[in-house]
Amino acid sequence: MTPFRRVAMLGIGLINGSLAKVMRREGLAGEIVAAARREETRARALELHLCDRAEADPAEAVRGADLVVLGVPPAAVGPVAAAMRPGLAPDAIVTDVSSIKAQVVRDVVPHLPTPGLFVPGHPVAGTEHSGPDAAFDTLFVRRRCILTPIEDTDPAAVERVKALWERAGSLVDIMTPEHHDRVLAITSHLPHLIAYTIVGTVADLEEQARTEVFKYAAGGFTDFTRIAASDPTMWRDVLLGNREAVLEMLGRFTEDLVALQRAIRWGDGQTLFDLFTRTRAIRRGVIQAGQAYVRQPQANGENG
Ligand SMILES: NC(=O)c1ccc[n+]([C@@H]2O[C@H](COP(=O)([O-])OP(=O)(O)OC[C@H]3O[C@@H](n4cnc5c(N)ncnc54)[C@H](O)[C@@H]3O)[C@@H](O)[C@H]2O)c1
Numbered sequence: 001m002t003p004f005r006r007v008a009m010l011g012i013g014l015i016n017g018s019l020a021k022v023m024r025r026e027g028l029a030g031e032i033v034a035a036a037r038r039e040e041t042r043a044r045a046l047e048l049h050l051c052d053r054a055e056a057d058p059a060e061a062v063r064g065a066d067l068v069v070l071g072v073p074p075a076a077v078g079p080v081a082a083a084m085r086p087g088l089a090p091d092a093i094v095t096d097v098s099s100i101k102a103q104v105v106r107d108v109v110p111h112l113p114t115p116g117l118f119v120p121g122h123p124v125a126g127t128e129h130s131g132p133d134a135a136f137d138t139l140f141v142r143r144r145c146i147l148t149p150i151e152d153t154d155p156a157a158v159e160r161v162k163a164l165w166e167r168a169g170s171l172v173d174i175m176t177p178e179h180h181d182r183v184l185a186i187t188s189h190l191p192h193l194i195a196y197t198i199v200g201t202v203a204d205l206e207e208q209a210r211t212e213v214f215k216y217a218a219g220g221f222t223d224f225t226r227i228a229a230s231d232p233t234m235w236r237d238v239l240l241g242n243r244e245a246v247l248e249m250l251g252r253f254t255e256d257l258v259a260l261q262r263a264i265r266w267g268d269g270q271t272l273f274d275l276f277t278r279t280r281a282i283r284r285g286v287i288q289a290g291q292a293y294v295r296q297p298q299a300n301g302e303n304g
């Protein structure tokens with residue numbers, strides 16, 4: 001894969017910072033220019049060598065870039081795309097890393113001189129931490145990255161972005177933005193919503209009843225608190241931006257929860273046991289699917 005001459009990272013937090021580290025390590029960018037609104041973020045990105053130059057104005061950051069990566073919270077992607085427009089070259093490839101795809105496509109495409117060079121993307125890898133200090137170059141290793149090209153997207157642009165994520169260690173899948181949003185609603189968005197809810201419920205209980213629940217919080221609850229510590233801006237944007245699919249999955253989940261409530265009320269142990277047996281097998285299947293990927297690239301020589 002030929003390296004990019006100049007890469008503009010619009011937003012330089014956990015995801016774009018981690019991708020910048022990969023690009024440095026793999027020699028994939030002649031120069032990296034970051035854009036961030038806050039002086040403090042720009043200074044920190046420079047200190048951490050995530051970029052060679054940092055700009056406040058997205059249009060200045062993208063000037064002369066042959067790759068632009070939009071790495072800001074989902075609702076900010078459209079406004080940042082509009083702001084970069086005056087500096088964007090018509091032959092630059094534009095991609096993004098947002099957790100939702102249909103809304104991002106709608107928000108970004110109208111601002112692009114060459115919509116066919118937009119390759120929407122989503123690395124399905126993250127942590128509960130944010131900002132440039134949270135970045136690390138192994139974040140994407142053995143994780144999926146989903147690209148959601150649209151009808152007009154140039155296949156050569158898709159190939160270049162795909163190759164970039166493969167160099168980061170990811171396995172790249174291609175699907176439509178709408179399919180992406182339905183799948184991620186259940187595998188990522190709903191689990192976050194549930195974690196925020198349960199931690200909120202426990203916090204209210206502790207406050208109202210002056211209980212000691214936090215003191216005795218065990219593994220299960222602690223796992224939820226990690227997820228519920230994720231960035232509030234990002235998750236507000238994700239849940240509102242993918243509201244249709246999230247509400248559909250939430251409806252199904254609520255029905256299943258009520259069925260379990262009934263089983264507990266009626267002492268129906270068989271229903272509980274059958275479900276928990278099924279979910280235990282699913283956990284094992286998920287782990288095996290992850291391991292299958294670890295072996296696959298070596299066998300096919302895809303990921304070298
Ligand atoms: N955090 C995760 O686990 C994760 C995983 C995969 C994808 N993503 C997606 O990646 C994108 C970035 O997330 P992150 O975790 O790197 O966030 P982050 O908070 O670590 O970094 C976001 C960057 O955007 C800048 N920014 C914030 N609001 C802005 C605005 N209104 N205008 C311009 N710049 C703004 C911040 O200064 C920062 O540089 C999001 O779209 C998110 O959906 C996140």
Ligand SMILES: O=C(O)C(=O)C[C@]1(C(=O)O)C=C[C@@H](O)C=C1
Pocket residue numbers: 098099123124125126127128187188189227
């Ligand atoms: O491990 C975590 O902290 C995550 O939640 C990462 C996670 C996910 O749900 O899997 C969160 C949001 C992203 O868009 C991609 C990955």
